[in-house]
Amino acid sequence: MTNSPLQAAEKILLVAPHRLGDTLFATPGIRALRLAKPHAQIDAVTLSELAHELLSRNSCINTLYRAEDQPIEQLAVGYDVILPLQNIKNTATYLKDVPKVLMLPRYAGAFHYSEDFYRFVLQHLPQAVQDPLGAYELNVTAEDLSQADGLLKKIPSAPEPFIIALHMGCHQISKKGRGLLSKLFPSLMTKDTRSWSFKRFDHLVQRLVQQHPSVYIVLTGSPSEAFAGDALTAHPHIVNLIGKTNVGQLAALFKRCDLLLTGDTGPMHVACAMDLPMVLLCGKTDPAHTGPYPARAHHTIIQKDGMDNISVDEVYQTVTRYLSAAATQPDSASITSAAI
DSSP states (O other): OTTOTTTTOSEEEEEEOSSHHHHHHTHHHHHHHHHHOTTSEEEEEESSHHHHHHHTTOTTOSOEEEGGGSOHHHHGGGOSEEEESSOOHHHHHHTTTOSSBOOOOOOTTSSOTTHHHHHHHHHHOTTSOOSOOOOOOOOOOHHHHHHHHHHTTTSOSSSOOEEEEEEOOOHHHHHHHHHHHHHHSSSOOOTTOSSOOHHHHHHHHHHHHHHOTTEEEEEEOOGGGGGGGGGSOOOTTEEEOTTOOOHHHHHHHHHTOSEEEESSOHHHHHHHHTTOOEEEEESSSOHHHHSOSSOOTTEEEEEOSSGGGSOHHHHHHHHHHHHHHHHHOTTSOOOOOOBO
């Protein structure tokens, strides 16, 4: 697009969506934008605290604003172009009266969502770097790592533990909280949810910690998901960190873990940024569009037509493959990606 206003723009304002994963998806495109326009002022305004925490750690952004601190109509005046990182309803509503907005098209799942903003940048800036797309950007600090170590201090260093991060919730559960739990636990989740049932998580966790003494389970989640920790039977090898980490601490925590077990969640994308091996449980969501990115050999995807069709036994067998690989090859990830 040779006549794009982005070509001449020297002051660019990015608009980040609410969700953590949606914001992470855009970070390869933000990197491409910075490489194409190294001297431009690239600022961002965030619609949630999660997005703000994430982008505060992005090396490509000059200044970061919170949407609640200043009306967008005033903030946008000083910029040549306004670039939403995703074309979704809440972003479009936020920008409905703002000029100079370049809105992304809706790509309708033609490729992984992480490529949406990246492809948009390439369309408007032919000089942008095209390959490779690269991983998400989420930088952790020495302080983040130190705080993560403090959170894990109850886990002994010898004999060497195998630490599994477990994120049971999803955006739907986070929003609806305990009211949703009362309907779903101990019964199975509904077919269209992104989460496995808490009852099955409990059966799996108890089997792992009882049969594998080296295994420690670290629970993660947002403060609104604190009730999820109560869904598991107490055990000394379960460390409940739900609601106790910010974005940087969560990323640092994943650097200290050996495996993530989760559904289609924001923390799954944080784990991708940290290159953490994972077992991903999928129902009707398509991992080709929303799953781990980029694909790695140490990602295993268990996908069925509905989360209630995924059994405890098949997840247990998959997780123990990582345990066996760690016992025989502690310095290499040899698990092959698979859709089960």
